[in-house]
Amino acid sequence: MLMAKWSKFLSKDTALLKTSEIRDLLKLTEGKNVISLAGGLPDPSTFPAEDIKNITDYVLQNYASRALQYSATAGIPELRKELVNLSSQRGITGINENNIFVTVGSQEALFILFNIFVDPGDHVFVEMPSYLAALNILRARNPQFHGIPLTEKGPDLDKFEEELRRLKAEGKSPKLLYIIPTAQNPGGTTLDMEGRKRVLELASQYDFLIVEDDAYGFLVFEGESPAPIKALDKEGRVIYTGTFSKILAPGFRLGWIVADEEIIHNVELYKQNVDLHTPSFTQFIAAEAIKRNVIQNNIPKVRQLYREKRDVMLQAIEEYFPKDASWSKPVGGMFVFAWLPEKIDALNMLPKALERGVAYVPGSSFYYDYSGRNTMRLNFSFPPKEKLVEGIRILGQVIKEELA
Numbered sequence: 081m082l083m084a085k086w087s088k089f090l091s092k093d094t095a096l097l098k099t100s101e102i103r104d105l106l107k108l109t110e111g112k113n114v115i116s117l118a119g120g121l122p123d124p125s126t127f128p129a130e131d132i133k134n135i136t137d138y139v140l141q142n143y144a145s146r147a148l149q150y151s152a153t154a155g156i157p158e159l160r161k162e163l164v165n166l167s168s169q170r171g172i173t174g175i176n177e178n179n180i181f182v183t184v185g186s187q188e189a190l191f192i193l194f195n196i197f198v199d200p201g202d203h204v205f206v207e208m209p210s211y212l213a214a215l216n217i218l219r220a221r222n223p224q225f226h227g228i229p230l231t232e233k234g235p236d237l238d239k240f241e242e243e244l245r246r247l248k249a250e251g252k253s254p255k256l257l258y259i260i261p262t263a264q265n266p267g268g269t270t271l272d273m274e275g276r277k278r279v280l281e282l283a284s285q286y287d288f289l290i291v292e293d294d295a296y297g298f299l300v301f302e303g304e305s306p307a308p309i310k311a312l313d314k315e316g317r318v319i320y321t322g323t324f325s326k327i328l329a330p331g332f333r334l335g336w337i338v339a340d341e342e343i344i345h346n347v348e349l350y351k352q353n354v355d356l357h358t359p360s361f362t363q364f365i366a367a368e369a370i371k372r373n374v375i376q377n378n379i380p381k382v383r384q385l386y387r388e389k390r391d392v393m394l395q396a397i398e399e400y401f402p403k404d405a406s407w408s409k410p411v412g413g414m415f416v417f418a419w420l421p422e423k424i425d426a427l428n429m430l431p432k433a434l435e436r437g438v439a440y441v442p443g444s445s446f447y448y449d450y451s452g453r454n455t456m457r458l459n460f461s462f463p464p465k466e467k468l469v470e471g472i473r474i475l476g477q478v479i480k481e482e483l484a
Contacts, residue, residue, distance in 0.1 A: 096220040115471035118439040120265070120414055121462040123389075126382045127329050131374045132365060139364045151360040153348050155182025155336070159363045162370040163322075163336050169376070170297055171307030172320065172338060181344050182358045183351070186295055186323035186335035190214050190258075192350045193291055193319060193337070198223050202255040203247060207235045209417065209446030209455065211265045211293065214258055218448070223255070225448040232408075234261065234271030237278050244286045254288040261309060263296035266417045266446050266457040268410030270300070276309045283317055290318045298327050298379050300412035301387035316340035324366055326414075327375050327382070332362040386414065386461055389468060393460040396469045400476030402483060414461035417443065419454060420479060426456045429482050438474045 139147050146156070154160065160177040167175060183189040190213070198204060200222040206215065208227035218225070226243050228235040247254060259279065261271040271279070283290050292309050310320035316339070324334040337347060351357070369375050393416055397407055407418040420426065426442040433440065443455025458475075460468055 093220065096222060098216045098219055114434065114437050114439050115463055115467045115474070116439045117458045117460075117463065117468075117471050117475070118441050119462060120459055122326060122330060122382075122414070123385060123461050126378065126385065128369075128374050128378050131369065131372070132329070135365050135368045135372070135374070139361070139368060143364055147361045147364040149360060151357050151363070153352050153357045154344065155180065155358060156360060156363045156367065159367040159370075162367045163338075166370055166375075167320075167322075167338055170294070170305075170322075171311035173311070175338060178341050179338055179344060181337040181339070181347050181351075182363060183321075183335045183337060184355065184358050185325060185330075185333045186293065186321045187213060188351075188354075188358075189321040189335050189337045190291070190293070191217050192347050192354070193321075194218055194221055194258075196346050196350050197256055197289065199255075203252055204255055205240065205243075205257040205288075206448055207259060207264065207267070208448070209266050209443060209452055210258065210448070211260060212441075212445040214293065215446070215448055218258070226254075227448055230264070230267045230269055232269065234264070234269045234275055235259065237275055237282075240279075241282060244282060248286065254286055256289045256291060257283065258291045258293070259309070260293045260295070262294060262305060263300060263410055263413030265295065265413060266415050266441075266443070268408030268413060268415055268417055270306065270411050273306055276306065277312060280309055280312050280318070284315060288317075292318055292320045294320060295323050295326060296413040297322070299383060299386060299414070301383040301390070302411040305412065310338060316343075319343060324375075327379060328366060328369055332366060334358065334362055334366050383412075386412075389460040389465060390416070392465045392468050393458065393472060396472035397458075397476075400473045402476075402480055405479070414459055416458045416460060417446075418456050418458060420456070421483060422454055424479065424482055425453045427453065429478060432482070433475060433478045436474050436478060438471045438478070440475065 159182055160180040163180045164175055164177060194217045198221040202223045203226060204218060204223040205226045205228060208229050228240045244254060261276060263270055290309060294308050297305055297308060308320060310318045320338040322336050324332055405418060405420050407416050427444055430442055441457040443452045443457055444450045
C-alpha cells in the first residue's frame with residue numbers, strides 16, 4: 081500500500097478516478113506461470129510482423145522527414161484518406177477526411193469524447209454490462225447513469241425506451257448513449273439491423289448523441305458483420321470510434337473517430353491540450369498497411385483463428401462449468417461472458433483462482449453500479465488452445481468448490 085504522502089495536494093477530481101482491474105491483473109500475472117483469461121490481448125501470431133518490417137523500411141526511406149516530425153493534431157492526411165476507404169468497408173459512406181480524427185487508440189477517443197460532452201449530473205445511458213475502461217472514464221465525469229440490461233440479442237431496447245419516456249415525463253433530457261453494438265465487450269452480443277435502426281430513431285426522437293464503439297466490427301467470424309449504426313446516420317448524431325489494436329497491432333496505439341465536422345473541431349481543440357497529436361511514425365505505417373491491403377488480407381486469418389479458439393473455450397465451459405451457470409456465445413470479438421450461480425462472488429473468488437494459476441476479470445467492474453457480482457469475463461484470443469482448455473478446467477474446479 082502506498083503512503084498517502086501527497087494526497088493533500090491532489091485535485092478533488094482524482095477521487096473519481098478508478099483503477100482498471102484488467103491492467104491490475106496484467107501487472108499481477110506478468111512473468112508468472114498463470115493462464116491469463118483476463119486481458120483483451122490479440123494472439124501475437126496474427127501480427128503481420130514481416131509486412132510491418134517492410135513498410136517501416138519503406139516509410140523511413142521515403143517519408144523520414146515527416147514520419148519522425150511533429151504532425152497535424154487531427155492526423156496525417158495519408159491516414160485520414162485511407163480511413164475514409166476503410167470506413168466504407170464497414171458501410172460508412174458520404175464522409176471525407178474532415179470527418180476523420182486519429183487518436184492514441186480508441187481509448188483516447190473515448191476519453192476525449194466523454195470529456196467534451198459529459199458534465200456532472202448529465203443523463204448517460206450504458207449497457208449492463210459494458211466496457212469497463214469506458215465506464216471508468218465516465219465515472220470520473222460523475223454523470224447520472226442509466227443502465228440498459230443486455231439480452232442474448234443485445235441491449236433490451238424496450239427497457240431503454242421505457243426509461244427514456246420516464247425521464248421525459250420528469251422533464252429531464254438524456255445526453256448520450258454509449259453502445260458497443262457488434263461483438264459487445266464483455267457480453268459478446270450483436271444487435272441486429274432492426275435494433276440499430278430503432279436505437280437511431282430513439283436518438284432522434286429524444287435528442288441525444290450516440291457514441292458507437294466498433295472495436296470488433298472487423299472481427300465477426302460467424303455470418304456477416306452488420307453495418308454500424310453510423311452507416312445509417314443521416315443527422316450526424318452518431319460518433320463512431322474504431323481501433324487498429326485488434327486488426328493490426330495494439331502496440332501502435334492507434335484509433336480513430338468518425339464524426340460531424342463540428343464535433344471533430346472540438347475533439348481537435350481538446351487533444352491539442354492533451355498530447356498535441358498522435359505519433360506520426362505509426363500513422364505512416366498504418367496508412368501504408370491499409371493501402372497495401374495488409375490489414376484487409378490479414379482479417380480472414382484472424383477471424384478463422386478466433387472462431388476456432390472460441391469454439392475450444394465454449395466446449396471446455398460446457399464440459400467443466402456447473403450446469404446452472406450460463407454464458408454468452410459470441411459471433412465475434414475476443415470474449416465469453418459467464419453468469420455463475422447467484423451465491424458466487426467472482427471478485428472474492430479471484431485470489432483462489434490465481435493461486436491455482438488462472439486469471440479472469442470479475443464481471444462487477446463491467447456494471448456501472450458494480451452489480452453483477454456473480455459474473456466473469458473470459459478471454460479466448462490470447463492463450464494457446466491447450467491452455468484455454470486447462471484454464472477452464474481449473475476454473476470449473478474452483479467454481480464447484482466455491483459452490484460446495
